[in-house]
Amino acid sequence: MPFELTILGSSSALPTSERYPTAQVLNILGRFFLIDCGEGTQIQLRRLKIGFSKIKHIFISHLHGDHYYGLIGLISTLNLLGLKTEVHIYSPSELKDLIQPQLNFIKGEMNVNLIFHPLNFKKKQKIYSDKRVEVFSFPLNHSISTCGFLFKEIKKQANIKKEAIQQFTIPIAQIKKIKAGADFITENGETILNKTLTTPPPHPRSYAFCTDTAYHEPIVEVIKNVDLLYHEATFPEEMRDFAAKTMHSTAIDAAKIAKLANAKKLIIGHFSARYNNSSLFENEARTFFENCEAVQEGKTYKIISKT
């Protein structure tokens, strides 16, 4: 069952010949979440053979152009393809007004039904959930209102061992309670501990997306123990002052957040166009957090399910 992130774009505000502006696709159990939508997103989707029709949920972190200028083109294409579908957009509330004139200008029937969900920039908020997945937004610290996103599998119940059902003659009525964590009391009054009766559920996997932001410790609590963390690293250490001025992070800032949050793996991106080699960023981050990688466009990062 997939939990995998594909990088479509990873440059910062100015484009480079190597990197597109920010966009990612996260596939959790067949749900395709598009995270940010910089210019060229639809072209990258096409190149990476990710079907447009799979995109039902789009998360826009903030309204700097390199994070949303690809949205109108993607919507226009969904519409031209005649997809009569709902597309949910989780974004700053102003987004709708920014693209509304262009939406109005699209002649003919608008097939796609856009549903806008304004983000909350004051506190963590659950913005999406179904039986298997939930998504939270949480405030970052940038020059304009910006949210990070946390995507989590919902923890499944424990599995009850078949041999335990037979051995202790557990009635069907009890199974639900045991799966939920209860012990079992036999006819003889003996208590069988839950851990004897069950195998633990798979580890619920998680991904956190944190861009754009200055170093911001309050997010640590939100993303604690995350499996995969994408954190912006716009500048190397030699530009720390400029990073602070523009409210961006250095590679070491990203690594410190990953370490404090006890992330399993850190991936970094949003590199300044001044630099054409990401190894500088990667090397600096690794001095604080070894399991770090500078993202590559087109690459898919998989989180394997484990118990």
Place this chain on the structure above:
Amino acid sequence: MPFELTILGSSSALPTSERYPTAQVLNILGRFFLIDCGEGTQIQLRRLKIGFSKIKHIFISHLHGDHYYGLIGLISTLNLLGLKTEVHIYSPSELKDLIQPQLNFIKGEMNVNLIFHPLNFKKKQKIYSDKRVEVFSFPLNHSISTCGFLFKEIKKQANIKKEAIQQFTIPIAQIKKIKAGADFITENGETILNKTLTTPPPHPRSYAFCTDTAYHEPIVEVIKNVDLLYHEATFPEEMRDFAAKTMHSTAIDAAKIAKLANAKKLIIGHFSARYNNSSLFENEARTFFENCEAVQEGKTYKIISKT
């Protein structure tokens, strides 16, 4: 002295993994004219190492998204680069309102001064001129108001032969008139024909851009004898009915226009995403007009100056 066209994008409404939406850069004697600005234009400019600061004039044929969705990103980048410059945009008048909310949202000082010039969809009009170059817009026939563009070098005056000045003792006061085409009358009353006194000026080069449009013969008169003609060829012949319905041209339509206009060379593009091989279009067009080529992105088409 360059007169050269570089193709940035040449797909039609739906993106492909091979082709960007429409955008071209025409360099006439060091003036860089951007023609249409589909999504990804700034990325292609970067890849092809065409400096953003050279772009001072942008021509938008019509307001289907694949011809202008890259404009806001390009403007944003020009602004981030701190270029305090004028950028002239020749486009349907509605364009300003379509992108105004996004322009308003760009915080801080807007360095770039955008000057909008509305196009005339009723008749041919001169929309730009300087000492060496002039540009005309002219109506095409598409589902929404659309203009083609004709870029022309201004014909220079003839060169007067140095040996003729000496031979006939031509006074300086007469030279200007002779360059403009006058004959010369010697002191003896003998008339020396202008063609004896001068060498003709270089052939003034020209380029016409015609997309999107159905087959539309009225443009032939406007683009007569053009050196290089770009004409859309969205569909091959097997989709002639659909071409008519969507007000696009087939490859043969493009070739017929090139032939009627006595164009020197025809290049075609804007191919439907249904087809991943442009040779079908090229072969069909060549049955009517031999000197035809399906455009390649990144390729530069040069028009050599000749007398």
